[in-house]
Amino acid sequence: xxxxxxxxxxxxxxxxxxxxxxxxxxxxxxxxxxxxxxxxxxxxxxxxxxxxxxxxxxxxxxxxxxxxxxxxxxxxxxxxxxxxxxxxxxxxxxxxxxxxxxxxxxxxxxxxxxxxxxxxxxxxxxxxxxxxxxxxxxxxxxxxxxxxxxxxxxxxxxxxxxxxxxxxxxxxxxxxxxxxxxxxxxxxxxxxxxxxxxxxxxxxxxxxxxxxxxxxxxxxxxxxxxxxxxxxxxxxxxxxxxxxxxxxxxxxxxxxxxxxxxxxxxxxxxxxxxxxxxxxxxxxxxxxxxxxxxxxxxxxxxxxxxxxxxxxxxxxxxxxxxxxxxxxxxxxxxxxxxxxxxxxxxx
Numbered sequence: 001x002x003x004x005x006x007x008x009x010x011x012x013x014x015x016x017x018x019x020x021x022x023x024x025x026x027x028x029x030x031x032x033x034x035x036x037x038x039x040x041x042x043x044x045x046x047x048x049x050x051x052x053x054x055x056x057x058x059x060x061x062x063x064x065x066x067x068x069x070x071x072x073x074x075x076x077x078x079x080x081x082x083x084x085x086x087x088x089x090x091x092x093x094x095x096x097x098x099x100x101x102x103x104x105x106x107x108x109x110x111x112x113x114x115x116x117x118x119x120x121x122x123x124x125x126x127x128x129x130x131x132x133x134x135x136x137x138x139x140x141x142x143x144x145x146x147x148x149x150x151x152x153x154x155x156x157x158x159x160x161x162x163x164x165x166x167x168x169x170x171x172x173x174x175x176x177x178x179x180x181x182x183x184x185x186x187x188x189x190x191x192x193x194x195x196x197x198x199x200x201x202x203x204x205x206x207x208x209x210x211x212x213x214x215x216x217x218x219x220x221x222x223x224x225x226x227x228x229x230x231x232x233x234x235x236x237x238x239x240x241x242x243x244x245x246x247x248x249x250x251x252x253x254x255x256x257x258x259x260x261x262x263x264x265x266x267x268x269x270x271x272x273x274x275x276x277x278x279x280x281x282x283x284x285x286x287x288x289x290x291x292x293x294x295x296x297x298x299x300x301x302x303x304x305x306x307x308x309x310x311x312x313x314x315x316x317x318x319x320x321x322x323x324x325x326x327x328x329x330x331x332x333x334x335x336x337x338x339x340x341x342x343x344x345x346x347x
Contacts, residue, residue, distance in 0.1 A: 180250025
């Protein structure tokens with residue numbers, strides 16, 4: 001009798017979660033997705049998709065109703081710099097994400113699920129190690145003494161310790177990855193929660209050639225960005241390995257935000273003048289250190305940044321055009337609903 005592999009993806013309505021569902025279906029898993037909302041940009045391929053709030057322990061026990069082969073905990077209250085680094089959402093970020101992690105771990109333990117994948121973040125790394133834009137230190141052991149630059153990072157660090165404590169005290173085999181700026185199609189690209197690659201692609205797509213693009217800060221802050229397909233490959237390799245982590249899953253191709261903008265402009269075939277404005281910029285420098293993942297998993301990402309940006313820009317440009325088309329249609333409908341002036345004069 002053939003045994004069906006089963007997976008639970010928490011946060012399946014989000015960017016990485018949506019891609020993960022598709023990847024697991026390609027591997028013939030039966031997949032249940034859970035989120036507060038359906039995926040905004042694609043119909044889910046999950047066999048079962050449940051809308052609900054994982055902050056609610058009762059709901060969490062409802063969806064963790066069996067011993068899944070694999071559980072992926074990606075659900076969190078998060079966003080880009082405009083959401084995470086302003087300080088306006090700190091309480092929600094910490095409370096919501098911690099509650100989700102506590103509930104998913106407790107529900108998994110009570111179903112005798114031994115392994116849960118947890119998506120942590122490079123935001124856990126100390127501010128003092130990321131002040132040099134050219135030589136940031138993000139090797140895994142450098143996380144302590146702890147000094148993340150945001151409450152988002154502090155919550156992620158707490159939750160890492162939570163998962164590791166469950167491993168020690170209850171014999172679980174959870175796996176922890178620190179994601180570094182994952183990007184790609186079918187992710188948030190406007191509205192304030194988008195991350196830098198999506199924001200830059202949107203700004204370039206909406207700008208006219210020889211126009212202006214606004215960049216927060218001086219644009220010299222450095223980052224590395226990892227395409228979503230490579231993120232999934234690293235995630236699955238870690239989940240199915242004997243190494244618990246935490247381990248970086250990110251690219252070592254570090255660029256400044258100005259360079260990121262230039263690459264997207266080249267892809268779009270546009271010349272734009274950068275206008276640097278005040279705004280949240282996060283740490284001065286951040287780059288994935290991949291020595292540990294190479295040692296433990298024999299693998300590290302290899303795709304060039306530009307390849308992923310070409311795919312992402314094409315998708316975001318399509319979204320921008322579609323949004324413009326909808327706006328034009330709505331405007332035309334509003335105009336057609338207004339009676340001619342002579343009719344208004346007689347009314």
